[in-house]
Amino acid sequence: MKLSTSPSQWLATALLCMGLVDAHTVIVYPGYRGNNLHTTGSVEGTEGLGAAWSSDNDTMLYPYGMQWVYPCGGMPTSENRTKWPVQGGAVSLQPGWFPGHARAQIYINLGLGTVPPNMSHPMITPFEIVGPDNDPYPGTICLPQVKLPAGIEVKAGDNATIQVIELAQHGAALYNCADITFAEPEDVADVNQTNCFNSSHISFETLFTTASLESAGLEVITVPSLLTTVLPTFLTIAYGLLMA
Structure with a gap:
């Protein structure tokens, strides 16, 4: 998996960013399940629930936004999967498209199978991001080599889901998922500077533990x-x- 540069991909990323002003968290790479940036209904209408059926039982309402719903922000499994290296690869996301994300904690988990029963395999040590302020801000963070969890073995052709969680200051856990198919490195599209880079105004900090x-x-x-x-x-x- 090599880093390369493509002007057309730069343009695609720029257009993507222009359309995400009201977003929470967006997985840039691998491709995420789909647009779950919708907010529908009202808190009063759902009696404070994060998700509830409408009065006619015809529409699911998300007064806080779909991304608050475990495990993948209200999105079903996608048929459009990204090929991802069998030994691990890049994960890139945009964390600041919503107020209140001056600081946030990032978790990345793995669920095995076409429709994973859970996302119980941590892929990274959680870390904190520090943005410029609590207003929505543009920018991307990228982990160029996220390894498979210890003890997990996969082969080319296996399906899985990468779950990204952003734990925000206001107490919300924002969920997003990318469905992948494992492949040999030579069969994976190049990761380049348009979808895997770290913006200079977003920094990283380790989480404090009792250890x-x-x-x-x-x-x-x-x-x-x-x-x-x-x-x-x-x-x-x-x-x-x-x-x-």
């Missing part, structure tokens, strides 16, 4: 041990000096 406290915790634990050992001796010496 980070482990070494610090060991140092704290040794302090009481040190005091237990030294303090009695110190008090004994001090008492002896006073009694002398």
